[in-house]
Amino acid sequence: MAKGSVMESEGLDPRKAQRPAALQLEVIRRFGDIDLNYMLARQEAWLAARRRLEAAERRHAEALAALQNDVQTKLGQAYQRGVDAWDAGQPGDTWNQYQDLNRQYMAATGAIYDEACARFAESVRALNKEVEDAGKELNEVSRSAYRNYLSSLQDAWRALDVDAVVEAYAIAAATRPHM
Numbered sequence: 001m002a003k004g005s006v007m008e009s010e011g012l013d014p015r016k017a018q019r020p021a022a023l024q025l026e027v028i029r030r031f032g033d034i035d036l037n038y039m040l041a042r043q044e045a046w047l048a049a050r051r052r053l054e055a056a057e058r059r060h061a062e063a064l065a066a067l068q069n070d071v072q073t074k075l076g077q078a079y080q081r082g083v084d085a086w087d088a089g090q091p092g093d094t095w096n097q098y099q100d101l102n103r104q105y106m107a108a109t110g111a112i113y114d115e116a117c118a119r120f121a122e123s124v125r126a127l128n129k130e131v132e133d134a135g136k137e138l139n140e141v142s143r144s145a146y147r148n149y150l151s152s153l154q155d156a157w158r159a160l161d162v163d164a165v166v167e168a169y170a171i172a173a174a175t176r177p178h179m
Helices: 003-009 018-088 094-159 162-175
Strands: none
Touching (some): 018 094
16 A cells, blocks of 8 residues: 555645644754753753862862961971070070970960961861852752753643644654554
């Protein structure tokens, strides 16, 4: 049986076969575009969050490097002050002078340590805040993208010509080779 006669026997006009097929290709493309836009929106949101986290991690690493350099400089200066005081000291009571200089050095290193701990904690707090904010922003953008996706699907389904889909299905079924 010829294709034309199958279509005609089912009441379908073979001259109209192109219109529903083209229309359905447009419908398929529209749904594909909706999926693609949603995927791209999610990917862009994830990349923006990743860039934000990388920038926060870079700032944290820079703060730690600066902290390390500052601590090394201050410890070196505290040690040098002790050496200079030792060299300038009187040759008399060296044990008391040594203990005094040692106490001064320990007090200086304690203050340096306390300051370093405070700066480190502040850097970690800033990093954690940025991570939290990036996560919230990612969730908000992802939620918005999902809402837009569903809204686009809803609009596409509303605009769908059901009769054209049924007609295109019938044409596709009629032109399909029989096994």
